[in-house]
Amino acid sequence: ETGVTQSPTHLIKTRGQQVTLRCSSQSGHNTVSWYQQALGQGPQFIFQYYREEENGRGNFPPRFSGLQFPNYSSELNVNALELDDSALYLCASSRGLALETQYFGPGTRLLVL
């Protein structure tokens, strides 16, 4: 088991609602990356936070936003939920920007009805 935790484990929302997912990084890690994994697909990079600032973003609309806190934990917020947002949301923490050192959390399963 990695030291990365995510909450909640499962979540059901309806279209148009907003959701906040949380991630606690492994001790000593100051970078958090978020990924969306649709069923049967590989994880897709949403964005990365390094030292409390967004450090890179994938091809996701602005309704996907995030935060990183001084203790390096992070939140992913999604506004105006759509059915296609149903997926497993993974966060991964790493030491600095060395992505090969990143450890993944177990994910939050989001279902949008």
Added chain:
Amino acid sequence: GESVGLHLPTLSVQEGDNSIINCAYSNSASDYFIWYKQESGKGPQFIIDIRSNMDKRQGQRVTVLLNKTVKHLSLQIAATQPGDSAVYFCAAPHLTQGGSEKLVFGKGTKLTVNP
């Protein structure tokens, strides 16, 4: 465009056999490549990585081969065990529009080990 893909979506092997999972990539500028294992209900777990200046790297029961000429890498698992049953992803770094690095994952290969 960015692409890291796998040749076969599923692979079924007998316990004790060797398994080979393949991956093709498009970004010849990638400095390294990573293999992840994802078991049901869990996040991806790092297995092994290889730098672009290497052809082969061995770990415990796993070997990764990199062929830069044809942009292909493979993961070999020796003496496959039931606990190896999972989805395996290759991943490679690509640059975001802002210039930072992100990992691009392939779709995955589901490995089933039959007892």
